[in-house]
Amino acid sequence: MKILFLGDVMGRAGRAAIAEWLPRLRTAWKLDFVVVNGENATHGMGLSGEHAQEFLAAGADVVTLGDHAFDQKDMLQAIGKEPRIIRPLNFAKEAPGVGARVFDAPGGRKVLVAQVLGQVFMKRPFEDPFSHIEAVLKKYPRGGLVQAAVVDVHCEATSEKMAMGHWCDGRASLVVGTHTHVPTGDAQILPRGTAFLSDAGMCGDYDSVIGMDKAEPMRRFVTGMAKGRFTPAEGPATVSGVYVETDDRTGAATRIEMVRQGGRLQPAGPGPVPEAG
Numbered sequence: 103m104k105i106l107f108l109g110d111v112m113g114r115a116g117r118a119a120i121a122e123w124l125p126r127l128r129t130a131w132k133l134d135f136v137v138v139n140g141e142n143a144t145h146g147m148g149l150s151g152e153h154a155q156e157f158l159a160a161g162a163d164v165v166t167l168g169d170h171a172f173d174q175k176d177m178l179q180a181i182g183k184e185p186r187i188i189r190p191l192n193f194a195k196e197a198p199g200v201g202a203r204v205f206d207a208p209g210g211r212k213v214l215v216a217q218v219l220g221q222v223f224m225k226r227p228f229e230d231p232f233s234h235i236e237a238v239l240k241k242y243p244r245g246g247l248v249q250a251a252v253v254d255v256h257c258e259a260t261s262e263k264m265a266m267g268h269w270c271d272g273r274a275s276l277v278v279g280t281h282t283h284v285p286t287g288d289a290q291i292l293p294r295g296t297a298f299l300s301d302a303g304m305c306g307d308y309d310s311v312i313g314m315d316k317a318e319p320m321r322r323f324v325t326g327m328a329k330g331r332f333t334p335a336e337g338p339a340t341v342s343g344v345y346v347e348t349d350d351r352t353g354a355a356t357r358i359e360m361v362r363q364g365g366r367l368q369p370a371g372p373g374p375v376p377e378a379g
Contacts, residue, residue: 220257
């Protein structure tokens with residue numbers, strides 16, 4: 103199976119990049135399944151139901167959230183109506199929606215998508231992500247009930263993301279980090295067949311401070327004082343993420359490639375992408 107995971111969509115620039123690039127990538131790379139993290143797509147804080155539908159219309163099969171899952175209040179209702187939106191497993195018990203679900207892929211195949219929030223350096227306390235993902239992976243064994251399993255680890259610390267990758271090795275097809283908005287260079291297949299990347303990066307304008315217009319963050323770093331609100335940068339965006347191929351029989355990853363298309367970053371991916379025409 104050919105799977106694409108795209109990191110945190112950041113503001114209007116990120117949404118425009120998804121609309122431009124995702125349909126082209128699905129066609130050029132003959133993708134079977136696409137997951138998009140939409141955590142910061144709406145004004146840089148959370149995701150609205152309307153913007154989630156835009157990603158699904160552009161070619162996403164699943165949209166994941168994160169610690170800002172319900173910053174846009176309409177998501178409280180939207181997530182109950184749209185099964186293709188996933189919030190973290192270890193979010194508040196009262197939160198609507200689910201943190202893991204099995205989805206259909208071409209050819210009658212099944213894909214598990216799950217998301218957990220980390221605990222290290224996060225602003226709010228969340229329950230143990232390892233026990234939450236353990237229960238899900240036991241219920242849906244890779245190469246058994248599902249042909250592939252994708253785990254989105256939304257957290258700050260690279261060490262915690264790496265630990266989750268090793269914890270899931272042999273049981274997930276892909277473990278990929280989100281949240282920090284900076285793509286890491288450690289794409290690899292772990293010893294028991296799980297593809298891993300510490301952070302997929304963001305789909306947004308990289309002439310910024312993690313997707314925000316540079317002026318206000320730089321002012322706060324230099325002076326220690328705030329003058330205004332953070333606002334998403336709106337220059338040309340790079341679509342960032344990871345591409346994975348898996349064995350349908352075992353669910354193990356057989357190939358992993360970093361993905362960067364458009365914007366400022368050096369292009370990367372499993373193959374060429376024709377110019378928009």
